[in-house]
Amino acid sequence: MSHKNLILSLNAGSSSLKISLYALREGKAESDEEPVQLLLTSSVSGISAPPAKFSFKPSSGNAQSVKDENIESIHDHASAFAHFLERLEKDASIDRNAIQYICHRVVHGGDYVEPVEITNESYHHIEKLSDLAPLHNGSALSVIKSCIEALPKSKSIAYFDTTFHTSIPVHISSYAIDPEIAKKRGLKKYGFHGLSYAFILGAVSKFLNKPTESLNLIILHLGSGASACAIRAGKSFDTSMGLTPLHGLPGATRSGTIDPSLIFHYTNKAGRITHDPGMASDIHVTQAEDILNRKAGWKALCGTTDFGIISDKAELDKDDQNGHISKTNLNRLAFDLFVDRILGYVGSYHLKLGGEVDALVFSGGIGERSVALRDRIGEKIRCLGYQDVDRDRNGKVAASDGAVSEISTGVSRRKILVVKTDEQLEMTRECVSDKKLWA
Numbered sequence: 001m002s003h004k005n006l007i008l009s010l011n012a013g014s015s016s017l018k019i020s021l022y023a024l025r026e027g028k029a030e031s032d033e034e035p036v037q038l039l040l041t042s043s044v045s046g047i048s049a050p051p052a053k054f055s056f057k058p059s060s061g062n063a064q065s066v067k068d069e070n071i072e073s074i075h076d077h078a079s080a081f082a083h084f085l086e087r088l089e090k091d092a093s094i095d096r097n098a099i100q101y102i103c104h105r106v107v108h109g110g111d112y113v114e115p116v117e118i119t120n121e122s123y124h125h126i127e128k129l130s131d132l133a134p135l136h137n138g139s140a141l142s143v144i145k146s147c148i149e150a151l152p153k154s155k156s157i158a159y160f161d162t163t164f165h166t167s168i169p170v171h172i173s174s175y176a177i178d179p180e181i182a183k184k185r186g187l188k189k190y191g192f193h194g195l196s197y198a199f200i201l202g203a204v205s206k207f208l209n210k211p212t213e214s215l216n217l218i219i220l221h222l223g224s225g226a227s228a229c230a231i232r233a234g235k236s237f238d239t240s241m242g243l244t245p246l247h248g249l250p251g252a253t254r255s256g257t258i259d260p261s262l263i264f265h266y267t268n269k270a271g272r273i274t275h276d277p278g279m280a281s282d283i284h285v286t287q288a289e290d291i292l293n294r295k296a297g298w299k300a301l302c303g304t305t306d307f308g309i310i311s312d313k314a315e316l317d318k319d320d321q322n323g324h325i326s327k328t329n330l331n332r333l334a335f336d337l338f339v340d341r342i343l344g345y346v347g348s349y350h351l352k353l354g355g356e357v358d359a360l361v362f363s364g365g366i367g368e369r370s371v372a373l374r375d376r377i378g379e380k381i382r383c384l385g386y387q388d389v390d391r392d393r394n395g396k397v398a399a400s401d402g403a404v405s406e407i408s409t410g411v412s413r414r415k416i417l418v419v420k421t422d423e424q425l426e427m428t429r430e431c432v433s434d435k436k437l438w439a
């Protein structure tokens, strides 16, 4: 395939590497047309629960699609990217020299409030923030490093999850601690999943045919990392993650919010630097942070990071009348606990938005796929004036990237939607619209 002006978009999540390759459209795009054409998507999932699964899906042409192939040689994000590059050349015959820009999702941007080109200085700035996103920034940097080595002609640009949340008012983003120390050390709520929230906001605005500035939404991004966001007048007003992506909802291996004192009763080595081989060697965090980020969440409760399995088993327990499954079924506990924490945020954000909410949106790997979770949350929020979840619609949510599915019906104006989020496309749109890059 021969294309000019390619944009490669890389999203290093805590358990996955998601990749999309686009070609810039020639000529002026129609007003409603995407400025890029998608050439292929690829993903490596289960990086934190090997064997990792590799998928490769060209949009057209003769190249073969691959779905969920177990790849033993992938053990981290850098080896996942190396495997992708190999397959790009072998399976899709795309000339990597045609890649002009590489967009990288970087979770923690610290005080960077806009995307930055990767230079020595910005690389080290992102590296310094690695301890504040121990499952993320280091992985993104390892992929950036691979790009510098394997694709020296392409320019790498970092897009931050934190940028979207710079609109959060100071009384919401501040902690009740010594303000001088907070300022000196940058201790405040940053919030994450911002690229996903920006994408979802745009998709919902189009779907409801309302300008973003007029929208109030509660969005749930439920993936390996899970967070909630209150959008007021098209801007982030509050979000559940904080200084780090540990705060708020539990995740695949993360505890979410706990009483901070709990950790000192859990272990008497909380403050020591961890030497666990599972934590990347260039990340320096305490055992407390290691336990709460990597040895907690669904993995600790149920022995799996796959919420699909948890929700199936939780369902089994509900139907069992013979006492074969213990009443203390941990899958059931995990499911109910997740529902409880999500409801806490939905209720709180509903109030913070003064009851003016246009829609509740589900997204992320769990939000997009768990029919049971959407059904349960839908049932619980009816008292807030949301429409009813429609069984049929809920079971048939569209699976393509960017799709918006309405799963509720009724007379209330408050809808329940599912959006298949696309952080790679969000970064690419920003890249294309940045005039400096295309002068």
Ligand SMILES: Nc1ncnc2c1ncn2[C@@H]1O[C@H](COP(=O)(O)OP(=O)(O)O)[C@@H](O)[C@H]1O
Binding pocket: 013, 014, 015, 016, 222, 223, 224, 225, 252, 305, 306, 307, 308, 309, 311, 364, 365, 366, 367, 369, 370, 371
């Ligand atoms: N059928 C399913 N039902 C519920 N959850 C699922 C299903 N399939 C995958 N998941 C969940 O989606 C998670 C991955 O979400 P995703 O947003 O893609 O992850 P990441 O945070 O790495 O970007 C998995 O950890 C798994 O728990």
Ligand SMILES: CC(=O)OP(=O)(O)O
Binding pocket: 012, 013, 014, 015, 107, 161, 192, 193, 223, 224, 225, 226, 245
């Ligand atoms: C911020 C975060 O937790 O991201 P992810 O869900 O992709 O791991």
Ligand SMILES: [Mg+2]
Binding pocket: 013, 014, 223, 224
């Ligand atoms: Mg993700």
